[in-house]
Amino acid sequence: MRNPWLWALLVAGLTACNAEQSTLHVFGAEARAVRQMALVLTIGAVLIVAIMVMLYVRAVRAPEGRLSHDGGMRMVLWLGAIGPTLILTALLIYALPAMRPRATAPGDLTIRVDGEQFWWRVAYDPAGDLSPLLSANEVRIPVGRTVIFELTARDVIHSFWIPGLAGKMDMIPGRTNRLVVQAEKPGRFRGICAEFCGLSHALMAFDVVAMDGADFDAWMARSRAASTGVTASRGARLFDAHGCGGCHAIRGTPHDADIGPDLSRFGERPTLGAGILPPTPANVAAFIRSPQVAKPGARMPAYPQISAADALAIADYLKGLK
Template structure:
């Protein structure tokens, strides 16, 4: 769905078809054509033209065109462009929406929201090892290298949810490091952005807040509007509105939330969130109901 990548793909496909037809025609003439043509095809001049000059010209032209086209996807952000910083972590995605000066406006995790029909600049970082950001249906794949920020432009041409994946082996539960890119119509996107920019609404579930607090969850997680401001793990301000849990591996509902908190290591072995088997069934219901309400 990324315009430049689609164009480049079709140019390459067309060139493959044209070259293949030329080769097939030349082969047919060499085997079954008139003797005069066979002599021409086997001559020194034709070998130089068809065997050296033609491939050199075609491949050079494709290389120059390909580099010029893909260069647009990795240029530095321009004024007015929408910017999203995605940071690969073991084994989840930290997502930050930026203003024109690169300042963070709000943070999310494992889910990226973009408007339809508008190029979006993804600033790709890694906080630990090499990861790779890949959303196949949007045509984009770029490595995330510690200490280096890579730029990738993507555009969704229709609304929908597009699955992504870390495409560079990063140890442990690498295969379970997924994400979702959700493309909205422009008006719907602005409504979503206005909603998630707000802090969490006051809750009517104090029992869940109490479990979250005494279990130490706020040491790793932020909930804007509450007293929890940890930064080691995902921001949970609007976790109840996300489509998945565990970086794309579970549907998001109260039951899966309770199971994730109770024994995250059995669901995604090696991830950095500890299991909480000490919580009672009632405590799990309370805290998962609280988190599920954060929309």
């Protein structure tokens, strides 16, 4: 390795290559504006550093007596003070308008997200008299429409961050913060908690699905219906017998508790445990019996008394909810 600095630069550049979770791979108007602002500010900083380097080189290499005292003072004044001040003022004038939040209208979609240890409670509040649509660990948004996130927390401070969509926003117990965004292209992306919140802080992610407007409306209408797969199966009976309905809700059943994540259409979710595991029946069964193994500090109690076969039956039942 002849040039370690070049290799270090290349490795650092690779850290921004993740298309699902990257501030450089943007899919929202706010993230695009932040990326553009960062580029402009970086150019301004490089320009100021270049001026300082020019002054240094001129001072070191200039022959003795070539530069008079008055000439040197003028150079320092213009290149060391007035020039950088003008550059910084121009950057400030450019950045201030870009920091204004996006305007909202009464009919905009509102999505309430509560951070919990260590998962995400999601509620879609549509315009009109419809009741909120509940979900967990997944956020779906329509492309080209303004979306208002109302963010809070129920236990400790969390931080809601979708790198490709917008900047971070703290989630503080007892307070609701608003984040206004607009997705520009469809796709599946990743969001994370950006504030240390406990043992499983790093195991607290969520999926972000940006959808075409018509597809989003169809998904909302379909999701309001009762989950299919709600049958009197052995797994359903075990779900009832072990009291799982005391914490979890499933649309189309008597279970409507809101202590834990809503499990309606659980079979359609691409991950288990807020983005940490593939939702295979074996993983679901293991999570039911001992969630702290996969997610230390999780508030869901362990159920070692449930046999492996019974846990697998419950997992099969949940996987069938669509």
